[in-house]
Amino acid sequence: MVVVGAGPAGLSAAYRLVEQGVETLVLEQTNRVGGISRTETYEEYAFDIGGHRFFTKNEEVDRLWRDMLGDDFLSVPRMSRIYYRGRFFDYPLKPLNALANLGLTESVLIPLSYLRAQLWGHRREETFEQWVSNRFGERLYRTFFKTYTEKVWGIPCNEILATWAAQRIQGLSLSTAVTNALFGIQKAKSLIDAFDYPRRGPGMMWERFQRAIESSGGQLRLGSEVTRLCHDQGRILRVVSRENGKESEMPVHELISSMPVSTLIGRLDPKPPEEVLDAARRLSYRSFLIVVLILDKPEVFPDQWIYVHGPEVRVGRIQNFKNWSPTMVPDPVKTSLGMEYFCDEGDEIWEMPDEDLRELASSELASLGLAGADDVVDSYVVRQPKAYPVYNQGYEQSLQTIRDFLGTIDNLQTIGRNGMHRYNNMDHSMLTGMLAAENVMGSSHDLWQVNEEEAYLEEESLADSREAVIAPVLARMDKLAFATSVGSASGLLIFLATIWLVVKGGDVVGPNLRLLENYFFGYTVTVKGAFLALAYAFCWGFLFGWLFAYLRNLILAIYLYSAKKKAEMLSIRDFFESF
Ligand SMILES: Cc1cc2nc3c(=O)[nH]c(=O)nc-3n(C[C@H](O)[C@H](O)[C@H](O)COP(=O)(O)OP(=O)(O)OC[C@H]3O[C@@H](n4cnc5c(N)ncnc54)[C@H](O)[C@@H]3O)c2cc1C
Numbered sequence: 055m056v057v058v059g060a061g062p063a064g065l066s067a068a069y070r071l072v073e074q075g076v077e078t079l080v081l082e083q084t085n086r087v088g089g090i091s092r093t094e095t096y097e098e099y100a101f102d103i104g105g106h107r108f109f110t111k112n113e114e115v116d117r118l119w120r121d122m123l124g125d126d127f128l129s130v131p132r133m134s135r136i137y138y139r140g141r142f143f144d145y146p147l148k149p150l151n152a153l154a155n156l157g158l159t160e161s162v163l164i165p166l167s168y169l170r171a172q173l174w175g176h177r178r179e180e181t182f183e184q185w186v187s188n189r190f191g192e193r194l195y196r197t198f199f200k201t202y203t204e205k206v207w208g209i210p211c212n213e214i215l216a217t218w219a220a221q222r223i224q225g226l227s228l229s230t231a232v233t234n235a236l237f238g239i240q241k242a243k244s245l246i247d248a249f250d251y252p253r254r255g256p257g258m259m260w261e262r263f264q265r266a267i268e269s270s271g272g273q274l275r276l277g278s279e280v281t282r283l284c285h286d287q288g289r290i291l292r293v294v295s296r297e298n299g300k301e302s303e304m305p306v307h308e309l310i311s312s313m314p315v316s317t318l319i320g321r322l323d324p325k326p327p328e329e330v331l332d333a334a335r336r337l338s339y340r341s342f343l344i345v346v347l348i349l350d351k352p353e354v355f356p357d358q359w360i361y362v363h364g365p366e367v368r369v370g371r372i373q374n375f376k377n378w379s380p381t382m383v384p385d386p387v388k389t390s391l392g393m394e395y396f397c398d399e400g401d402e403i404w405e406m407p408d409e410d411l412r413e414l415a416s417s418e419l420a421s422l423g424l425a426g427a428d429d430v431v432d433s434y435v436v437r438q439p440k441a442y443p444v445y446n447q448g449y450e451q452s453l454q455t456i457r458d459f460l461g462t463i464d465n466l467q468t469i470g471r472n473g474m475h476r477y478n479n480m481d482h483s484m485l486t487g488m489l490a491a492e493n494v495m496g497s498s499h500d501l502w503q504v505n506e507e508e509a510y511l512e513e514e515s516l517a518d519s520r521e522a523v524i525a526p527v528l529a530r531m532d533k534l535a536f537a538t539s540v541g542s543a544s545g546l547l548i549f550l551a552t553i554w555l556v557v558k559g560g561d562v563v564g565p566n567l568r569l570l571e572n573y574f575f576g577y578t579v580t581v582k583g584a585f586l587a588l589a590y591a592f593c594w595g596f597l598f599g600w601l602f603a604y605l606r607n608l609i610l611a612i613y614l615y616s617a618k619k620k621a622e623m624l625s626i627r628d629f630f631e632s633f
Contacts, residue, residue, distance in 0.1 A: 537597070
């Protein structure tokens with residue numbers, strides 16, 4: 055059994071396989087485990103590629119993490135803010151803090167622009183810009199969404215599709231918004247307060263996996279790059295890998311691959327049909343570069359990370375690693391900051407020499423007023439290609455073409471983030487690996503069902519059951535039907551009461567009911583009066599019923615609309631988390 059890649063997905067697959075006694079070999083092209091979730095070190099300063107929070111809703115993954123790390127798995131109270139125009143904004147945004155930081159003029163203009171968007175928003179929502187402006191107003195969009203999103207993706211917001219925005223910022227149905235408003239949004243809350251983190255960075259977790267695999271008889275070959283996958287008649291027969299410049303070949307029974315799926319397609323021998331190669335070429339990625347600055351300063355800021363929204367600098371986010379775990383820094387009087395730049399392989403930032411990157415990062419840090427450029431005593435640069443699979447126009451179609459072709463190879467499964475071109479976090483990457491391993495042992499899991507929206511689905515199914523309970527309460531009332539029923543019931547009631555009193559007879563017939571004469575002109579407690587009362591009571595009942603139903607519908611509609619708006623506002627808080 056061969057697994058390609060020793061990131062979270064590949065290691066989880068291998069771990070599950072060796073647990074079941076399957077002979078397993080992991081081939082990893084770099085010299086350390088963890089993939090994008092590795093811990094890098096420089097002069098005993100440890101840091102990760104972007105700051106990896108461990109958070110999952112999957113109990114099995116959670117248990118595995120805790121078993122692996124025990125006391126070395128820290129619970130970190132979270133602190134992160136947005137830095138914009140020289141001020142820190144609480145993140146998630148808090149209205150009072152945001153308004154205080156924005157100043158009086160903006161505090162007035164933002165609600166006005168929000169109101170304008172509600173009344174005269176963009177008729178068509180084709181782009182990210184239109185989608186966000188319609189929901190939050192043009193000014194809030196420009197302040198909090200535009201620059202950061204453009205830094206991350208490197209394209210103008212008016213070229214990003216609205217469908218992508220709808221996916222990243224939950225567009226909730228009215229009733230889901232109401233159930234969330236009533237029952238709270240649990241996931242967002244728990245992500246905000248605290249997260250788990252290994253004492254020595256995320257790589258510590260993957261080193262424990264490596265140890266566990268090797269101690270159960272599995273093999274990991276680091277520095278071994280898979281260069282060719284020879285296949286015939288719907289089966290991978292051999293894997294060719296390069297180690298220290300030398301190629302070697304080995305037979306394969308089953309193969310699980312976490313290498314980027316576009317790379318995998320290019321390494322198949324013989325080559326797949328041109329349309330599949332073309333689809334692989336169309337998948338694109340965003341890369342990432344981190345300049346670690348070591349400062350001769352014990353404290354710089356208290357956050358684990360800061361989002362930098364200002365367009366005046368190119369840095370997108372700044373990590374402060376000692377605030378993730380104190381042991382990330384060997385000397386407590388020093389601080390290591392990770393200046394994060396989102397880029398494309400081969401672009402100006404990517405190609406910049408390390409010395410120039412240090413200059414750029416130090417001067418940007420100083421221009422933001424967070425530390426002096428002179429405080430920087432050392433630096434280190436790490437470039438991470440293919441950090442983010444890009445969901446661009448047509449990517450789903452390309453991916454489908456690739457999946458259809460790979461589906462014809464029986465003993466090959468692709469897993470993980472780039473292996474499936476899915477925006478998976480560590481937990482979902484792991485799950486795909488674990489399920490692929492189970493498939494090798496006879497199960498038939500559909501790995502494509504596991505994705506980052508899984509948590510959503512869990513939430514939605516919970517919300518669904520709540521909706522089932524409250525849906526009847528939220529249904530619109532049919533005004534005509536309700537008015538007719540109230541009218542008929544009142545008319546009939548008074549008609550019968552009058553007839554009953556007439557039949558009963560007596561000296562004075564129906565002295566109390568006779569009071570109705572004040573409201574029903576011409577009414578008497580007689581048979582004729584009973585028919586008159588029927589008509590009157592029907593009309594009054596109808597009018598009252600119609601008004602009641604109208605007001606009830608109106609109040610409900612206002613409530614539902616405001617609940618939806620509130621839920622949309624709340625969902626901003628998840629937006630920046632996902633990059
Ligand atoms: C900036 C950033 C921040 C993130 N923050 C978080 C976070 O806070 N929480 C979270 O849960 N997730 C986070 N993630 C996502 C997380 O990093 C990924 O989900 C996870 O690393 C994916 O694991 P994987 O095994 O699928 O892929 P990878 O980590 O990419 O591992 C794939 C492995 O395959 C190897 N490989 C590739 N090609 C070959 C080949 N030809 N031969 C041999 N080996 C090969 C690679 O070297 C690599 O080691 C973040 C990602 C980024 C970019």
